[in-house]
Amino acid sequence: MANMTLFTDQDPESVYPSQDLIWGKFEQCFLALWGLVTYAPVFRDYYYQGLAQFYTDNVMYMEVRALLPEIYELDGSTHDTAWTLKTYQDITRQFTAEYPEFFGVRVIFTIHRGVNASKMARAVEEAMKLQRDFPDIMAGFDLVGREDSGRPLWYFRDALSLPAERGVTLPYFFHAGETDLEGTEVDQNLLDALLLNTSRIGHGFALLRHPVAKDLSRKRGVAVEVCPISNQVMKLVKDLRNHPAATLMSENHPLVISSDDPGMFGSSGLSYDFYEAFVGFGGMRSNLGSLKELAINSIRYSSLNPKQQEKALALWQRRWDNFVSENAF
Numbered sequence: 001m002a003n004m005t006l007f008t009d010q011d012p013e014s015v016y017p018s019q020d021l022i023w024g025k026f027e028q029c030f031l032a033l034w035g036l037v038t039y040a041p042v043f044r045d046y047y048y049q050g051l052a053q054f055y056t057d058n059v060m061y062m063e064v065r066a067l068l069p070e071i072y073e074l075d076g077s078t079h080d081t082a083w084t085l086k087t088y089q090d091i092t093r094q095f096t097a098e099y100p101e102f103f104g105v106r107v108i109f110t111i112h113r114g115v116n117a118s119k120m121a122r123a124v125e126e127a128m129k130l131q132r133d134f135p136d137i138m139a140g141f142d143l144v145g146r147e148d149s150g151r152p153l154w155y156f157r158d159a160l161s162l163p164a165e166r167g168v169t170l171p172y173f174f175h176a177g178e179t180d181l182e183g184t185e186v187d188q189n190l191l192d193a194l195l196l197n198t199s200r201i202g203h204g205f206a207l208l209r210h211p212v213a214k215d216l217s218r219k220r221g222v223a224v225e226v227c228p229i230s231n232q233v234m235k236l237v238k239d240l241r242n243h244p245a246a247t248l249m250s251e252n253h254p255l256v257i258s259s260d261d262p263g264m265f266g267s268s269g270l271s272y273d274f275y276e277a278f279v280g281f282g283g284m285r286s287n288l289g290s291l292k293e294l295a296i297n298s299i300r301y302s303s304l305n306p307k308q309q310e311k312a313l314a315l316w317q318r319r320w321d322n323f324v325s326e327n328a329f
């Protein structure tokens with residue numbers, strides 16, 4: 001467990017004194033896990049178990065970022081990206097058949113931002129193909145990995161403009177502004193994400209420092225995916241009352257709550273992040289309405305089409321009404 005998660009029994013402040021140190025460990029954890037979860041039978045169980053954990057936490061719909069790695073069998077044969085996406089689709093269908101209260105999953109195909117421009121162009125080509133072949137499960141495309149040490153979106157502008165040039169739809173869900181460095185190339189990612197027509201902004205921690213970008217995202221209804229526990233563990237903010245999302249929330253900027261990598265943080269599901277947002281961002285003024293708004297936002301700013309959103313909202317409303325009456329507030 002010590003090799004596979006960031007969790008520690010000791011004082012995390014002394015175990016992880018800097019962002020560089022914790023990011024180093026974070027990336028090592030992914031490497032340590034790689035060969036385990038990319039073995040076909042484990043890959044299937046691991047994803048099914050992930051769905052079960054979120055379902056137990058009362059999550060009814062998810063949009064998951066996935067690298068869609070090559071998956072192996074013990075005879076040495078391997079499966080390609082399309083197989084991996086199809087497996088996500090098959091297991092999601094199996095899960096929703098077993099638990100009809102679960103609405104489903106859509107996948108955001110990702111690639112590590114450490115790659116070069118030609119590799120990125122190939123990944124975007126692949127993403128366009130997957131978007132065409134798996135329109136139900138495929139939500140779009142994003143880049144993952146530490147923004148501070150990776151290449152900025154601007155470096156990849158040619159590859160990322162391919163869909164628009166060809167008149168092909170490939171929605172983007174860019175990580176942008178997961179940084180406290182101001183004025184660096186990477187700090188420009190927020191503006192570039194919006195210029196590239198991102199549908200949401202992953203993290204957007206630096207958004208307050210970019211008032212023009214913030215106006216744009218608000219006008220276009222581009223929600224910020226706020227990950228409270230992740231930002232705290234990865235040392236962007238210590239006290240969540242100082243999290244920029246507290247300001248975004250008071251300004252009614254579109255935002256949703258996400259748990260990023262709960263398994264890595266020794267957490268699970270989404271409730272802990274909702275709790276932190278509730279207590280940290282809203283303070284004494286948080287109330288049942290804050291939770292309701294945040295839950296509705298998760299559907300409103302999802303990649304579901306309007307008809308699916310309506311259906312998901314009706315299902316959610318029924319469960320919300322039950323929750324309120326059972327708890328007799």
Ligand SMILES: *[C@@H]1O[C@H](CO)[C@@H](O)[C@H](O)[C@H]1NC(C)=O
Pocket residue numbers: 002003028032
């Ligand atoms: C597991 O952690 C130990 C101690 O930090 C380290 O020496 C070792 O290389 C790690 N193993 C893997 C597979 O990451």
Ligand SMILES: *[C@@H]1O[C@H](CO)[C@@H](O)[C@H](O)[C@H]1NC(C)=O
Pocket residue numbers: 116117118119
């Ligand atoms: C880009 O990276 C790939 C390996 O991922 C390498 O084969 C290729 O030569 C690189 N291209 C350039 C232009 O550096």
Ligand SMILES: *[C@@H]1O[C@H](CO)[C@@H](O)[C@H](O)[C@H]1NC(C)=O
Pocket residue numbers: 160161164195196197
């Ligand atoms: C972004 O949207 C604008 C307006 O619809 C369009 O002109 C432009 O080509 C798009 N750019 C990209 C990279 O998708």
